[in-house]
Amino acid sequence: MGLIYALLAYLSWGLVVPVHFRLLDGVSPPAILAHRVIWSALFVTALIVILRKRLVNPFPLRWRHALLIASALAIAVNWLLYLVAVSSGHMLDASLGYFINPLVNVALGALVLGERLRPVQMLAVGIALLGVAIAVAMAGRLPLLSLGLAMSFALYGLLRKLVAVDAMIGFYAETLLLLPIALSYALLASDAVPADGWHLGLLLLTGVTTALPLIWFAAAAQRLSLATLGLMQYLAPTGIMLLGILLYGEIPTPDRVVLFALIWIALVLYAGDSLLTARRTRAAMRGSTAETRGA
Template structure:
């Protein structure tokens, strides 16, 4: 969730440590549904409230351990930068909320579809908003993914809103982070973002407690639920920090292709573990999206094979 201080490096050789970090973060993200399924006794928004609260606690502990208070203060005295981080915090909170809601209501496959589409949305936003020049293969992949969504809308008679909300919230989040790249490191950025939405999180948790609607007051309450909710902080922070550190050590091609590990795992969990019903037209849509991903990945590999000039 945070950018890196100074101009980002563009490594041309594969670092074993960096590759392990990137692989580790996407594996953790892929298996997230298993963790959040254990929190069924708490509602989706209650989980998000705890996730924000304990992520901030985790970050502040790391800031103290690594003696990075000066970095945090240097960001907090820059109103425009703080404003950008507040916007990114709002976007990622929407993303987290929709994701947890999807998983805990038996729609993990929809969440996986969203994260398959997300990289293509990010590329489309780069072309439309940042005016970056897109290659024909990239436009073809975007068109194919858009057609897949259209198939679902027409044949199922409903908009796959969970998939689209996840794809666009994280795509817009990436766009905001692009604009603050080089101004804030990963840990500091995550700390500020968590702090920005903390009042809402604490207010909602307090309201649940006062009205007796908290999962911690229900029949499923117990030590296990408390520990799992506390663990939501480190579970959120660790893969984000692994991602931030790993992407500085490996070529962008590795990062670009690795991002499909998580939705593949999530889709397999939805189908084989959670027993979610996947209609014929959803399979057709997924095949179209996978085809778009294949076009996108082939283009990435082709450009990488042409060397630095590509």
């Protein structure tokens, strides 16, 4: 079931969610974000009532739980940038951002948490930085949208790691923290409520397409190794990239082609190193178990 949950999560993020938001053409990204927060909060409230016996209660609250304020802001920025990318026809930039994200995670782990980088990981991060530098030299500008997506989601992941709270409870807390802002926008902004029922129905569904993939992801994380989950995460940006090129007719510019190529080389190195390390760890654990039984 772990593989099924992971496939449901990543294929939703890579295929269903971008098409859903692209269908909301004409609704501004801030308005979509406001609805996404409101309906996600209601949807997750219902789920928590149903699943309350299976959730890990975070109480009593600790000082570290205050970091959920920062993680809520980080995911709100990430969602807004993603909506801007999709609605403005820059799905390739969104895809690139989520391809870069794992390498930013590795760099943040080293800089903030003091995690030691293996040589291949250092090489992968270096190749990614080289790709960004070459793309900037070719285009004369930073790929700000892609970098913003990668860094905001990496920061979100780091904050959630530091908070260490149940995935659904943490997401629920974040939506509740963002809810007053979302409700204020929905009540005051002239573009918050579309005139036609089609767009209103699509906005109501944003709660489902936001919360369900996160819940499937949490279920997969409990059943799969981190190495397997880490490799499967590339399904989502691959799906976004294919949609952008095949369905929406986006054409990658030369600087993006070079950047994609170098990011892919970095990811292949990173993924191969992760698999090799996971195999060595399992082999060492089996060897240790065998020695214990022999003793």
